[in-house]
Amino acid sequence: xxxxxTTPGGSARREATRQKLYxxxxxxxxxxxxxxxxxxxxxxxxxxxxxxxxxxxxSKSVLFEELLRHGVxxxxxSLREAAERTEREGGSKVDALDxxxxxxxxxxxxxxxxxxxxxxxxxxxxxxxxxxxxVVRQQAVAVVEGVLREGVAAGEFSEEIDVxxxxxxxxxxxxxxxxxxxxxQPERSLDDVHxxxxxxxxxxxxxxx
Amino acid sequence: xxxxxTTPGGSARREATRQKLYxxxxxxxxxxxxxxxxxxxxxxxxxxxxxxxxxxxxSKSVLFEELLRHGVxxxxxSLREAAERTEREGGSKVDALDxxxxxxxxxxxxxxxxxxxxxxxxxxxxxxxxxxxxVVRQQAVAVVEGVLREGVAAGEFSEEIDVxxxxxxxxxxxxxxxxxxxxxQPERSLDDVHxxxxxxxxxxxxxxx
DNA sequence: ACTTTTGCACTGACCAGTCAGTTCAAAACG
DNA sequence: CGTTTTGAACTGACTGGTCAGTGCAAAAGT
Numbered sequence: 001x002x003x004x005x006t007t008p009g010g011s012a013r014r015e016a017t018r019q020k021l022y023x024x025x026x027x028x029x030x031x032x033x034x035x036x037x038x039x040x041x042x043x044x045x046x047x048x049x050x051x052x053x054x055x056x057x058x059s060k061s062v063l064f065e066e067l068l069r070h071g072v073x074x075x076x077x078s079l080r081e082a083a084e085r086t087e088r089e090g091g092s093k094v095d096a097l098d099x100x101x102x103x104x105x106x107x108x109x110x111x112x113x114x115x116x117x118x119x120x121x122x123x124x125x126x127x128x129x130x131x132x133x134x135v136v137r138q139q140a141v142a143v144v145e146g147v148l149r150e151g152v153a154a155g156e157f158s159e160e161i162d163v164x165x166x167x168x169x170x171x172x173x174x175x176x177x178x179x180x181x182x183x184x185q186p187e188r189s190l191d192d193v194h195x196x197x198x199x200x201x202x203x204x205x206x207x208x209x
Numbered sequence: 210x211x212x213x214x215t216t217p218g219g220s221a222r223r224e225a226t227r228q229k230l231y232x233x234x235x236x237x238x239x240x241x242x243x244x245x246x247x248x249x250x251x252x253x254x255x256x257x258x259x260x261x262x263x264x265x266x267x268s269k270s271v272l273f274e275e276l277l278r279h280g281v282x283x284x285x286x287s288l289r290e291a292a293e294r295t296e297r298e299g300g301s302k303v304d305a306l307d308x309x310x311x312x313x314x315x316x317x318x319x320x321x322x323x324x325x326x327x328x329x330x331x332x333x334x335x336x337x338x339x340x341x342x343x344v345v346r347q348q349a350v351a352v353v354e355g356v357l358r359e360g361v362a363a364g365e366f367s368e369e370i371d372v373x374x375x376x377x378x379x380x381x382x383x384x385x386x387x388x389x390x391x392x393x394q395p396e397r398s399l400d401d402v403h404x405x406x407x408x409x410x411x412x413x414x415x416x417x418x
Numbered sequence: 419a420c421t422t423t424t425g426c427a428c429t430g431a432c433c434a435g436t437c438a439g440t441t442c443a444a445a446a447c448g
Numbered sequence: 449c450g451t452t453t454t455g456a457a458c459t460g461a462c463t464g465g466t467c468a469g470t471g472c473a474a475a476a477g478t
Contacts, residue, residue, distance in 0.1 A: 013422070013477070031335045035244035038467060049424045051470090056422095060468070094415060120329040123388045126240045157414055164394070165386055165405040166414065172385020173378045179332045180377040188374075196374040203412010205366055205375065206303060222457070247433060258459040263435065265457090423476070433466085440459070447452075 018056055020046040022067050030113035033120065034064060065129045068121075071114040072136040078103045079143045093151030094202065100144065101174055101197050105190055108178040119175060141167055173197060227265050229255040231276050239322035242329065243273060274338045277330075280323040281345040287312045288352045302360030306410060309353065310383055311403050317387040318399055328384060350376055382406060 024046035028037045039060050043050045057063040082103035086096040108115045121133060144167040151157035174197060181193050199205060233255035237246045248269050252259045266272035291312035295305040317324045330342060353376040360366035383406060390402050408414060 011421075011478080017423080031333060033242055033244055033333070035242055039469080040467080049426090050468095051425075051472095052423055054469070116332050119332070120242075123325050123328070123392050124240060124242065125392075158408075161408065161414055162401070162405040165390070165397075165402060166409060168389040169382045169386040169406055169409055172381040172383070174381070175385060176381020177374055177378040181374070183332050183334075185373070192371070193374060196371040197378055199367075199370060200375060200378055201414075203414070205370055205410075205412070220456075226457080248435080249433075259435090260437085260459050261457075264459095269434070419478105421476105421478080424474080426472100428470080429468105431466105431468090434464100436463080437461100438459105441457085443454105443456100445452105445454075448450090 014056065017046075017048060017052060020048060021053060021056065021063065022070060025063060025067055026071070026111075026117060027113045029064065029067075030116040030120075061128045065132045067114075068118070068129060068132055068136060071111065071118065072140055074111070075104075075107050076139045076143060078107050079140065083143060083147055093147055093154065093156045096147045096151075097144075097170065097201060098198055100147065101170075101201065102190075102194050104171075104174040105178055105194055105197075108175075108182065109190055112179075112182045115175070115179065119179070141171060144170060170201070173200065223265065226255075226257060226261060229257065230262060230265060230272065231279060234272060234276055235280070235320075235326060236322045238273065238276075239325040239329075243269075270337045274341045276323075277327070277338060277341055277345055280320065280327065281349055283320070284313075284316050285348045285352060287316055288349065292352060292356055302356055302363065302365045303411065305356045306353075306360075306379070307407055309356065310379075310406050310410065311399075313380075313383045314387055314399055314403055314406075317384075317391065321388075321391045324384070324388065328388065350380060353379060379410070382409065 021042065025037070025042050028041055028045060039053055040050060042063075043053050046053075053063065057066065079100050082099040083096045086099045091099070121127070121129070122137060124130070127133075141164075145163050148157060148161065148163045148167055152159055152161065152163070177193060177197055181188055230251060234246070234251045237250055237254060240246075248262055249259055251272075252262050255262075262269075262272065266275065288309050291308040292305045295308045300308070330336070330338070331346060333339070350373075354372050357366060357370065357372045357376055361368055361370065361372070386402060386406055390397055
């Protein structure tokens with residue numbers, strides 16, 4: 001019997017197969033795009049028969065949607081964890097933002113292909129998985145917005161900041177800097193990149209500092 | 210005789226047709242991606258026969274590559290103009306960055322579809338137009354890097370900033386904030402968005418200011 | 419026993435690119 | 449003038465290939 005998407009009760013074997021398919025799909029789709037990637041390619045790279053893909057996922061699009069949910073789930077959890085850890089350690093809200101920047105970089109360092117694919121799809125319209133994407137995007141951005149709002153409430157940030165826009169800008173800053181890092185100067189260390197972004201966040205660009 | 214790509218000596222009629230094809234292609238590809246967009250669709254939206262596409266462009270990929278060059282050319286010119294205008298008016302380097310942020314926003318406001326498509330393709334590997342994209346990207350980023358370097362030389366920016374990374378981060382900030390603006394809160398004014406980004410650039414996030 | 423995977427042949431839709439033929443404005447001609 | 453010719457620009461039916469998705473019997477795994 002065919003089982004639907006978010007099934008925790010899948011056998012270990014089945015879960016392993018799905019994982020292999022995710023990994024194969026993510027790199028191929030990141031490189032080539034969704035439409036240019038064939039199901040045969042995905043199956044081959046995963047070392048699995050084509051029929052297995054269809055035994056595990058209703059269609060190519062569904063495989064992709066679940067991949068999106070899976071990946072953004074990891075990211076959101078990681079961001080939230082960073083914010084909460086800072087909280088526990090008594091850090092300020094700027095510290096929390098900084099910790100989230102690092103968490104974002106670590107994520108992109110670990111899953112560059114997923115990030116790539118996510119960015120490529122995020123602002124598209126008229127696609128099957130559009131609604132999935134919106135939901136999932138909101139989960140991630142909401143974590144950043146939450147910290148900004150708490151910072152404003154605590155008087156640490158100006159009341160005049162535009163929370164959604166600032167959140168988007170921060171996300172963009174990390175996203176683009178990290179993708180450039182991975183694509184064009186992969187030899188740099190994560191700490192280097194983090195330092196540059198930290199500086200920008202804290203307005204330590206101007207001045208001789 | 211068939212004429213090649215960057216031909217200034219094209220007839221007015223031909224140039225008009227190519228323009229229509231660019232406009233049709235840019236929105237369709239932004240919405241659906243390159244592979245999911247068919248040449249028939251492009252031709253239909255441009256109000257032209259399929260053969261005409263192939264009379265004007267060697268292939269679907271070539272059409273897309275020239276579209277990329279065309280669009281990034283516009284952006285680069287606009288950024289450079291903003292930087293030079295600030296220079297002439299005796300503004301500081303921060304002013305120049307700010308003017309470029311605005312120029313970027315104006316561009317994205319006018320050509321949201323192009324921006325979308327550009328972002329979706331920028332970090333892909335193994336694609337036909339990869340090299341075109343690199344060249345064209347470098348042109349645009351170089352303008353920002355130039356201003357940053359001049360700012361460092363003039364002692365206005367810290368010598369410790371990482372020019373390429375900071376440039377990428379700034380571009381990302383504008384890109385993502387603007388795409389979010391257009392996609393999710395299109396009713397906001399450009400000035401609003403500009404103000405939020407300006408604030409972030411000048412480190413006026415912290416504090417009650 | 420039953421779930422999952424395999425292998426592979428098959429179908430039908432879809433699509434990039436081709437090419438023989440049409441259109442028409444402007445040049446050449448009488 | 450009016451007529452004929454030229455060729456760039458355009459057209460759209462057609463072709464050859466590709467690919468998502470199916471079907472199913474046998475094997476492997478738990």
